[in-house]
Amino acid sequence: DAKTTQPPSMDCAEGRAANLPCNHSTISGNEYVYWYRQIHSQGPQYIIHGLKNNETNEMASLIITEDRKSSTLILPHATLRDTAVYYCIVRVLNNAGNMLTFGGGTRLMVKP
Amino acid sequence: EAGVTQSPTHLIKTRGQQATLRCSPISGHTSVYWYQQALGLGLQFLLWYDEGEERNRGNFPPRFSGRQFPNYSSELNVNALELEDSALYLCASSFIVLLSYNEQFFGPGTRLTVL
Numbered sequence: 001d002a003k004t005t006q007p008p009s010m011d012c013a014e015g016r017a018a019n020l021p022c023n024h025s026t027i028s029g030n031e032y033v034y035w036y037r038q039i040h041s042q043g044p045q046y047i048i049h050g051l052k053n054n055e056t057n058e059m060a061s062l063i064i065t066e067d068r069k070s071s072t073l074i075l076p077h078a079t080l081r082d083t084a085v086y087y088c089i090v091r092v093l094n095n096a097g098n099m100l101t102f103g104g105g106t107r108l109m110v111k112p
Numbered sequence: 113e114a115g116v117t118q119s120p121t122h123l124i125k126t127r128g129q130q131a132t133l134r135c136s137p138i139s140g141h142t143s144v145y146w147y148q149q150a151l152g153l154g155l156q157f158l159l160w161y162d163e164g165e166e167r168n169r170g171n172f173p174p175r176f177s178g179r180q181f182p183n184y185s186s187e188l189n190v191n192a193l194e195l196e197d198s199a200l201y202l203c204a205s206s207f208i209v210l211l212s213y214n215e216q217f218f219g220p221g222t223r224l225t226v227l
Contacts (some may be wrong), residue, residue: 037196041220042218042220042221043116043157043202043204043218043219043220043221044204044218045118045218046215046216046217085153087154099157099160099168099170100145100147100155100157100216101143101154101155101156101157102155103154105154106153
């Protein structure tokens with residue numbers, strides 16, 4: 001799986017958009033970008049994933065650059081409950097076991 | 113619908129002892145994954161069980177083992193505990209659907225402390 005690089009921490013004002021970047025310059029053609037988050041004292045929670053087109057769901061939007069070497073997770077209206085560690089990973093869509101490995105992630109602090 | 117449950121919430125053991133951690137998947141899920149989340153080391157894959165069989169294991173020594181029961185619940189056993197085994201142990205469950213991303217749903221974890 002390709003390696004990802006994320007800033008260790010970010011702050012965001014409540015109600016504003018939170019834009020979390022991720023670099024994955026060694027991503028290969030069949031690897032997807034996935035985002036998870038982990039709120040303190042809870043297990044990780046799936047947010048969104050994509051291959052090359054931008055994706056949106058009820059939680060967030062995922063913007064992937066045309067060369068697929070980086071992406072941004074957007075939380076359009078951050079709330080205090082969005083304070084968490086956000087993990088970006090890249091891996092193939094593999095139905096033979098979706099084993100996950102997370103690095104350090106970005107610690108997002110949403111402030112009132 | 114109940115989520116993934118794990119027990120116990122906290123477990124304190126001493127070096128050399130054995131620890132047993134339990135996980136109940138979401139109803140209908142056949143796959144159970146175990147992960148270790150040690151401080152500063154991110155999330156590391158331990159074991160994957162599906163339909164009662166061990167399908168894959170991560171880069172951990174054999175003293176980490178487990179099993180999956182006919183009702184799809186699972187146990188993780190850690191023998192000969194070492195101080196560095198202190199971590200949050202997370203269980204996740206999923207369906208397995210061919211040619212699809214099978215989202216994993218995580219439990220709250222068991223915090224194991226080895227003294």
